Amino acid sequence: MEEKTVGILSGLVSYLFWGVLGLFWALLSFVPALDILAYRFVFSLVFMAIILTIQKNWRAFFKSVASLWKSKKIIWVILASFLIAVNWGTYIYMVGHGQATEASLGYYIMPLFNVVIALVFFKEPLTKTSFLAILLAAIGVVWFTIQTGSLPLNTLILATAFCLYGVIKKKIELPASFSLMLETIVCVPFGIVYLLFFTQVSFFSYSPLTIGLLVLSGVVTAVPLLLFTVAAKTVDFVTLSFIQYVNPTMQLLVAVFFLHEAFDPHKWIVFAFIWLGIAIFTVGTIHEYRQVMFQKVK
Template sequence: MEKRRLGITSGLAAYTLWGLLGVFWELLSVVPALDTLAYRIVFSLLTICIVLTVQRDWKTIWWTTKQLIKNRKIFWIILSSYLISINWFIYIYMVTHHEATEASLGYYIMPLMNVVIALMFLHEKLSRSKAIALLLVIVGVVILTIQTGSLPLNTLLMAASFCLYGLIKKQVQLPATISLTLETIFVAPVAIVYLLISPHVMTQDGLGVTTLLIFSGIITVIPLLLFAVATKNTDFITLGFIQYLNPTIQLLMAIFVMNESFSWHKAVVFVFIWLGILVFILGNMHGLQRVKRTK
């Protein structure tokens, strides 16, 4: 019971922090999105290096890397590092360009897009509830496309990049600390080279912005470590419910803190998305109860 309580508390903390991060990135809107991403990667690596040094886990990193090379799985870790970087970049770009509501929409769509990924790559069967949920989401995206005159590519790309990232993580399972270390190591050289050639200087926008850029590493690592504790101490179904806390907080922050407009067509889109999520959750609950009855 204590472990489950720890897991739920850690999960709530992780998803709450992720939900609040939109405000953090909006404070960095004066910095180009690519530069913010590069600083985030570099300072995340520095932060995780400190964590590993305190935990004395460098031998584990070395041993894990050798095993990944031996098993020819290192390529998947490299690919996952660039997928999560793409996800980070799109999210930062959207928030700093006053598209936080569209970003939250992406995180609502994400769990249902996981169903599509599972169908395409894992050959899982599509249940009736999942089919209805997907149909509702598709209707919502079509309405948004018609009303705005363009397909919400950033929203869909953000969701798709994280779904593919999750697929790789499922195939190559590593502890969160080890995984984050390797992923940041593989993208850090690109980030450092970019910062060296970028015309933007970290200190040019004042002490406040410089401090936020430095802390971008810490606010990236802490939720991931909390999430690692949550996954070890609670079940996947519970985390599945908790994960909707993230986009809900993002949406509320966008409307009430960032003062983004929430037009009627966005409201209609979110109604369809929420209906899809409700059908998805009820379907999962029904499936879980049926499994329990057969035991």
């Protein structure tokens, strides 16, 4: 019970952290999104190197890398690195361009995207409640497209990239610190090349406060991910499913009340469809979970 309590608290803190992270990126809205992404790679690597040094885990880390290379699973790590870079970059861009509300929408529909991916990649059966939830989410996206005159590509990219990232992570069993370290190692060379040859503003031309925030970007990337790993290992699926909605809910509240983004009637309609879909999906998930547990007891 004590272990589960720690897991639930870790999950809540990680999702609250992710939920308010939009405020952090908003402070850097004047810095180009690609620059922030590149600095995020660099300083995530620095922070994770410090973590591995403190844990004295370098030997185990290199052993894991050698094993991945030998089994050719390193290809999946490279692909995972690309997907998480797309997710991070898209989110930073959206917050910096007044689209934090749409970003929260992406994280709301993410569990429903997981169902679609499970159907396509793992041939898992689609339940009636899952089908209805996905249909309602699709109606919400179509309504958004009709009202704005354009498909919410950034929202869909955000959700799709992270869902596919999750699929790949299932193929590679690594501790969170090793996984994040390896993914940043893959991405850092691209970040360094960009910062050396393509950025328009040098690092030290920013104010001390901005430099401090850019350095801190590595910490705010790693800490919630490490906390989430603790939760994922100790908390059951249903509980974790409920906790995960803290993230987009916090993002939405931050977008409306702190970043002062408009939440006009057509957005209410879009979110109403999404929320109804989530409610149906959650009820269906709980029902299925109870049935499984009941059969186990029998």
